[in-house]
Amino acid sequence: MRYLALPLLSQNLTESTARAQTLSLYLQLSLQVSLSQRNESTMSSSSSSLPSCPKKVVTLKSSEGETFEIEEIAALQSKTLENMIDENCADTPIPLPNIKGKILAKVVEYCNKHAEVGVDAESLRAWDAEFVNVENTTVFDYILAANFLEIPTLLDLTCQSVADMIKGKTPAEIEKTFNIKSAFTPEEEEQVRRENQWAFE
């Protein structure tokens, strides 16, 4: 930004001359400012070597074709996306045919939240707890998405919440919660339980 060399105002000037000089100075200044603003906007759109370039976004496409944008910084939490960004495959929308739009939206929200700066650990923990406070089937979908996109923090968070569903339950309760078809007769189950006691405790 070029600086205007301000002429010294002599003290002997009359008031009207001083006002005229001030006005002309102001006009020159404002012209200068608008010129440089235009310069800045033209310069920034052409090359990416300037310090103030716009944030890069990555576009993700869900199984239904819906697109979602995510900032590159937030996308780096996914190892899958990070690899693609490194290999310059992330300039076109990335298709994710096994992740539904509803789930993808929430995953993007998770990554954005965890890429924010200045969030204290306590409130982030509370936010995470709310995030997984949803239906089991939704949590399962989060798990599959986190597994596919290789987002370790989200995978740990969701797996921990499923593990919490297993804790403290008897096998019968676990079967009910997760709709697991038990292939055991009661006698078989008793035998398995006895063998497990030896194996695990």
Next chain:
Amino acid sequence: MEPDFIPTSFADFPEDVHLCILSFLTPSEIANFSCTSKRFVSLCRSNAKLWYALCDRRWGSKTQIRKWGNGKIGYRLLYKTLSEWESLIGFWRRSGQRSTSSSAVATAAVVPPPPLVSFEWGPSFVAGSRVSPSEDGTYGVVKSPFLWMSLSSSGEPVNFVDPDGKSGEFGSNYCDDSIRKTDLIPVDVNFMGCTYLVVEENMGLGCSSHRNGFRRSLSSANLCSDEEEASGSENGTFGSLPDRYMSEMYQNFANRTSPSRSGAARRQRKREKARQGKRKWEAEHFVKIIDCSPTPSRPLQGLWKGIGDCMKLEFYLVTYDEIGGIACRRVGEPADRFSGCAPVFWTSKAKFIEPPFSLEEAIMYDSRVHLHPTDEENFMFGEPPMENEPVSRILYINSSYDLLIPDLAGTTATDRRNEGRIWQYRNGTFGFGFLWDNFIIDLKHIALNGCLLR
């Protein structure tokens, strides 16, 4: 038009995901889970990947799971051992005095080792280090590793003591021959519950009279099955320990057979006397220092270091009792409240005085001299001198357990002599002093979040 979808069910997950979920559970919960279907039985049983995931989840951030046992150990065994050894991590104090009956120990000029010991995770072992105040007049501490506990490929504990603290790094590659060449002494580490530890020389190594070359690390259940020979080796030294009740308990559990079986006991004692002559290292007993860090409701609790009026750095332990009292002792003294040793300070009610402080209190504080390290120019990390630290709260303390009868006519100067103050600073540390002099001993943490502060 959304295509028909079958909701994701638990069974649809790939194996990696199942393992990730199971890694958050305890073994008994996994046992429950595996009863649910044939598929999960085979997933959970004898699955090295599962046990590795469990180890990694619990200790992966603290130690390198894959390096334990030379990388060949079974992970189920590793899980069991690490769960036991996890209770070692932290600070312990040596208890009892060294016996003078053994001829292997040199003269009385031998300085007893420092009482404070810290156990930490290593990459493939647990390391015990003696922590002592540095003698250079600063707040620095000296940490010298002396005990290494690791596992062989078959899961047997392999523990060594370095009596002189000379060998630096403990390499994980070793063999029996190399051990004898170095100064490292094989030891057994025996747990009595979670808070009492006995480290004693493993005389069985190289001794043909012993059944096994190595002895397993003992839990209280295993102690019952030991032969009397194996654990009776401390008969000669136990009598000299002040913590006699602990040693008697230990003996009782270790020697399930009646100790009064005269023939065997006499023969065993004779063997022991002969063996003690060859002992290179005296057994040491340790008691765990629980509560070695402050908490929000107990801000003065834990291990501290400060420069006393002898201008030497000393370690202090501040403990709270169940009725709201606080006591401070130098580390190494027994924590028994009614022992003969007077505390450094104590108070029966930890009730702080909040600002604004009375003029008398302000004068008392301002007129005092903070005892500084002598080497002030080389302050580590540029800590500000304590004079600039604002006082946030004051606590009344006493220096001796002598009864003060409050109703006697007036409190004379001699009665108030033992009175003192704790000045808690805004940064969480505190200083203390007594009315008999005008010094303040400023204390700093020995460790924060498990890391030793230098």
